[in-house]
Amino acid sequence: MLSIKDLHASINGKEILKGVNLEIKPGEVHAIMGPNGAGKSTLAAVLAGRELFEVTKGEVIFEGKDLLDLAPEDRAREGIFLGFQYPIEIPGVSTVNFMKTAVNEHRKYKGLEPLKASDFLKLMRDKKALVEIDSKLTNRSVNEGFSGGEKKKNEIFQMAMLEPKLAILDETDSGLDIDALRVVANGVNKLKTPENSTIVITHYQRLLDYIVPDVVHVLFDGRIVKTAGKELALELEAKGYDWIKEELVK
Amino acid sequence: MAKEEQDKILDEVTQSDYKYGFSSDIDTDSIAKGLNEDVIRLISSKKNEPEFMLEFRLNAYRHWLTLKMPEWAHLDIPPIDYQEIIFYAAPVQKAKLESMDDVDPEIRATFDKLGIPLDEQKLLSNVAVDVVMDSSSVKTTFKEVLAEKGIIFCSFSDAVQDHPDLIQKYMGSVVSYRDNFFAALNSAVFSDGSFVYIPKGVRCPMELSTYFRINAENTGQFERTLIVCEDESYVSYLEGCTAPMRDENQLHAAIVEIIVKDNSEVKYSTVQNWYPGNKEGLGGIYNFVTKRGICEGVNSKLMWAQVETGSAVTWKYPSSILKGDGSSSEFYSVAVTNHHQQADTGTKMIHIGNNTKSTIISKGISAGKSNNSYRGLVKVVKNCEGARNFSQCDSLLLGDKCGAHTYPYLEVHNKSAKVEHEATTSKIGEDQIFYCNQRGISTEDAIGLIVNGYAKEVINKMPMEFAVEAQKLLAISLEGSVG
Ligand SMILES: Nc1ncnc2c1ncn2[C@@H]1O[C@H](COP(=O)(O)OP(=O)(O)O)[C@@H](O)[C@H]1O
Ligand SMILES: [Mg+2]
Numbered sequence: 001m002l003s004i005k006d007l008h009a010s011i012n013g014k015e016i017l018k019g020v021n022l023e024i025k026p027g028e029v030h031a032i033m034g035p036n037g038a039g040k041s042t043l044a045a046v047l048a049g050r051e052l053f054e055v056t057k058g059e060v061i062f063e064g065k066d067l068l069d070l071a072p073e074d075r076a077r078e079g080i081f082l083g084f085q086y087p088i089e090i091p092g093v094s095t096v097n098f099m100k101t102a103v104n105e106h107r108k109y110k111g112l113e114p115l116k117a118s119d120f121l122k123l124m125r126d127k128k129a130l131v132e133i134d135s136k137l138t139n140r141s142v143n144e145g146f147s148g149g150e151k152k153k154n155e156i157f158q159m160a161m162l163e164p165k166l167a168i169l170d171e172t173d174s175g176l177d178i179d180a181l182r183v184v185a186n187g188v189n190k191l192k193t194p195e196n197s198t199i200v201i202t203h204y205q206r207l208l209d210y211i212v213p214d215v216v217h218v219l220f221d222g223r224i225v226k227t228a229g230k231e232l233a234l235e236l237e238a239k240g241y242d243w244i245k246e247e248l249v250k
Numbered sequence: 251m252a253k254e255e256q257d258k259i260l261d262e263v264t265q266s267d268y269k270y271g272f273s274s275d276i277d278t279d280s281i282a283k284g285l286n287e288d289v290i291r292l293i294s295s296k297k298n299e300p301e302f303m304l305e306f307r308l309n310a311y312r313h314w315l316t317l318k319m320p321e322w323a324h325l326d327i328p329p330i331d332y333q334e335i336i337f338y339a340a341p342v343q344k345a346k347l348e349s350m351d352d353v354d355p356e357i358r359a360t361f362d363k364l365g366i367p368l369d370e371q372k373l374l375s376n377v378a379v380d381v382v383m384d385s386s387s388v389k390t391t392f393k394e395v396l397a398e399k400g401i402i403f404c405s406f407s408d409a410v411q412d413h414p415d416l417i418q419k420y421m422g423s424v425v426s427y428r429d430n431f432f433a434a435l436n437s438a439v440f441s442d443g444s445f446v447y448i449p450k451g452v453r454c455p456m457e458l459s460t461y462f463r464i465n466a467e468n469t470g471q472f473e474r475t476l477i478v479c480e481d482e483s484y485v486s487y488l489e490g491c492t493a494p495m496r497d498e499n500q501l502h503a504a505i506v507e508i509i510v511k512d513n514s515e516v517k518y519s520t521v522q523n524w525y526p527g528n529k530e531g532l533g534g535i536y537n538f539v540t541k542r543g544i545c546e547g548v549n550s551k552l553m554w555a556q557v558e559t560g561s562a563v564t565w566k567y568p569s570s571i572l573k574g575d576g577s578s579s580e581f582y583s584v585a586v587t588n589h590h591q592q593a594d595t596g597t598k599m600i601h602i603g604n605n606t607k608s609t610i611i612s613k614g615i616s617a618g619k620s621n622n623s624y625r626g627l628v629k630v631v632k633n634c635e636g637a638r639n640f641s642q643c644d645s646l647l648l649g650d651k652c653g654a655h656t657y658p659y660l661e662v663h664n665k666s667a668k669v670e671h672e673a674t675t676s677k678i679g680e681d682q683i684f685y686c687n688q689r690g691i692s693t694e695d696a697i698g699l700i701v702n703g704y705a706k707e708v709i710n711k712m713p714m715e716f717a718v719e720a721q722k723l724l725a726i727s728l729e730g731s732v733g
Contacts (some may be wrong), residue, residue: 047689052680072687081688091676092703096522101699102689141703152479158689 001197002166006057009046016053018222023079024166027194031208031233032201034185034219035241040201041085044170048082049075057162063165063183077109079165082180083155083172085201090142095154097125099143099161106162127160131187148175158189163191168199173207205237280698285654287311290438292340297407297441298413310427310437316433325592325621327536327563335470335501337439341346392456402447403458406474409445416447420478424507424571432503432538432565436472440505441471446485448514454485458712461490464505470501481512481547488519488716499527499562503538512547512574517555519712520721524560527725529618531590534562541568545577548603552578555711557720558585558595559727567596567625572606572637580609582708584720586701586727587620587652594627596657601637601667610641613705616652617728623655637667645675646704648697648728698725 002024009017018041024030035041046053047060049072060067067075090098103123104114115123128138133153143151153171159167169188173181188198188211200211208216208230216232217224220241226232226247236244254572281292290311294304313674396403402413410417424543427437433720444460460474479485502524510516518541537560543552556570582595599608608628616622622645630637645654656673678700686696701724702709 048684050684071692072684073690073692076688076690084685084688088681090685090703093699094703098686098689098691098699101691101695105690105692105695131381162689240649241642247545 001028001063003061004047005059005061007043007046007057009042009053010056011042011053015048015056016222019058020169020219020222020224021225022217024197024199026197027192029192029198029200029211029213029216031213031216031230032199032219032224032234033203033216033236034119038219039222040219041170044082044085044168044199044201045179047168048072048080073105074109077106077163079196081159081164081167083152083159083167083169085170085174087143087146087151087155088174089134089144089146091144093142095138095142099124099138099158103161105160123161127157130190131157131160131182133157147244149180152176152184154181156184158193160187163196165196166199167196168201170201171203172200173202173204181207182210205233208233220244220248268596275378281338283336285311285335285337285439287294289337293441293699297410299410302414302418305374306422306427307438309609310434311429311439314431314434314438317434318475325563325565325594327592327698330499330501330536332435333605337470337472338441358555368369378646381705385415395456396454399452399455400449401454402445404445406440406443406445406476408614409476413445417445417476420476421474421510422507424544425505425540429540433505433540436474436503436505436540439470440472440474443504444475444479444489446475446487448477448479448483448485451482452480452481457486457488459488459490462502469574470503470654472502473504475504477506477508477516477518477543479508479510479514479516479550481514482598483511483514484504484516484671486517486519488713489720490521490523490716494602499534499536500525501536501538502561504540506539506541506543506568508543508546508552509545510539510545510550512705513549514547515551515553516543516639517553518543518556518568519613519716520554520567521558521712521716521723522560522564522566523539523557523723523727525562525588526560526591527562529575531562531587531619534556534591535560536647537561537564537566539564541564541566542571543569544573544580545606546581546602548574548692549576550578551580552576553558553580553711554597555582555708556584557705557709557712557723558583558593559723562591563592564591564593564595566595567597569600570608571600571602574600574606575603575698577603578607578609582611582711583627584613584615584705584708584724585622586724587622587625588727589616589618591618591620593621594623595624596623596627597637598627599629601628601630601634601639603632604640605636606634607638608640610639610643613708614645614654615648615701615704615724616645616654617648619651621653621655623657623718625657625659627659627661628669629661632663634664637664637669639667639669641671643671643673644704645673646701647675648678694725695701701725701728 004020004022007017007020022044037161042053055068090136107114137150137154143154172184176184213230216228216230219228226244280340290307294307315452362580373709425433427434446458448454477487508516519627524537545552552570557562572579579599585593585595587593597610609627614622615625624643626641627638643656647654658671660669662669683696705724709720712720
């Protein structure tokens, strides 16, 4: 599904990603952990096509296509979804209108007709129920005045609406209380199929109790320095990141 | 508005530049360029006007000669050579028109392209239309239906012929030719426009609308609109404006006068889309407009709603004089500037009567290298008790080469007045655009969404079908404004 080879990226001439390699197969859940500033959000943004970052080297193949060749909106339409660490507010644009535009753009890309208003509203209803989000939120402007937790829920709702092949969830757990965490994790789990894959970026082992990863990576200073099964998350939780640093020096 | 409609609009929006930029091949009757008393006499005689009209024009002209073009607006305008302008051009038509079928097919084709409901079937959509092309009114629809209620809706020229008493009574009563440079010029040379008269106790059953179109080359367009609402009456009026793309700047200087009597209400909506010039700033309309209404009667109401996307230069301050006790006025405006456009717009609210109320909502959107200024005056005179005003002036910037300026002027001479002013400036952020992109929405569509969201409060004040047009225009005029 996704193959990243020797990916280097920088911002304002400062190199952040220093050779990332990653392979993800359909149906897999990968967790990426690592200390603050390691480059986790940068990796997510580069995959989604944010032009702020310059890719200086490497390649990314997604479903047989050269991802780096595609505009950000086309990457989205190809099935890449980014759940933002800090979701953006868009005042004056209703969530309904926003999602309707997004869903119909995805459909157009696939050569499908726009959804009829009634079908769209039904889709909204179903997905709202699935991720347990309140209509009070979806009736408002996109993320405007939402609490941190509400914004994260709204990301999962949008993911449910767009049914991506690859979801990248950037610290979706941060700022959530335990109930909200459970709801968000449940939403992600319900949306899982044998075909689609998920990258969960997180600081904490906590989320991984609910979303169980197949593989755990540690990103450190712009490189993936360790890859193992889910037990790695527990080890990191217990020992912190310092021991990895020490291992690296050895 | 229906969401499908919005989506359709945004789809359409992705292709076009200025799509009203065609010109039509129509015979025009124009006079030689330049301005002097003989030209004014010629215009007046071509229009077969009564003596009082010629006198009014000549007085205005003589006054104009004593004036200089105003310089205080935040605008950079090259000198205008008034001897290079043709002051009268009218499409040639054979006889006076009785039915729609008599309208010159080329003219009809032009208006079809503009999407103006001239066809009989469109009459069902409940909009009566007066069309002013270059200087002359081409056709007013729906006249008979309106006449049954005693409503007069006709071209200004027809009104001069058929209702000279009303014209003589009200013309110049709100905007005197002494008011300003462009008001004097217009009063001297204006060629046509629209006249609306709503008798006492009548609610006008349909939207009244005028479309202004400049077609001929090197011509100026100078039209006047006069609306009189007697006691207990109501009308909703809309004007739309377009012009062909030409490399030279063309001059448009209009006057609008509105008189609102006891317990009456007027809604005046504008969708202004004069040709703004090309991306390098070549060509475009110079738009200098004096619009003013007087809420003369008790509890009378006047609402201005406008979406302005066109013109190379816009200079325009629709104003309300709140004279009747308990009268009120609202001003809702979206002004977009892109590329090299310059706009200096705003409003004036003059509180004279007791317990008068005004609301100002102004939304400026600037892109490219454009300059967008809001200039607003709220004045409360000494004897006015209990006046209230709320003003909100928001600016939205796209990119960092454009400018937005806000100049609120307050002149409050009575302590009982409550005047509030709020202002914000925001930017469409790269992060907002990327967020939309990441959901599969292109950058152009994202800007359309955000801008229409920002302008919603104003657009919602417009009659439905004009709101649709306004939304389209907003998105179109900002195309190519990011990156
Ligand atoms: N917009 C930006 N401008 C400059 N530096 C940035 C920007 N975004 C991220 N960085 C830098 O890139 C590095 C990695 O940041 P980030 O990818 O957000 O880390 P993580 O998500 O792992 O905490 C940090 O040193 C951060 O300061
Ligand atoms: Mg991060």
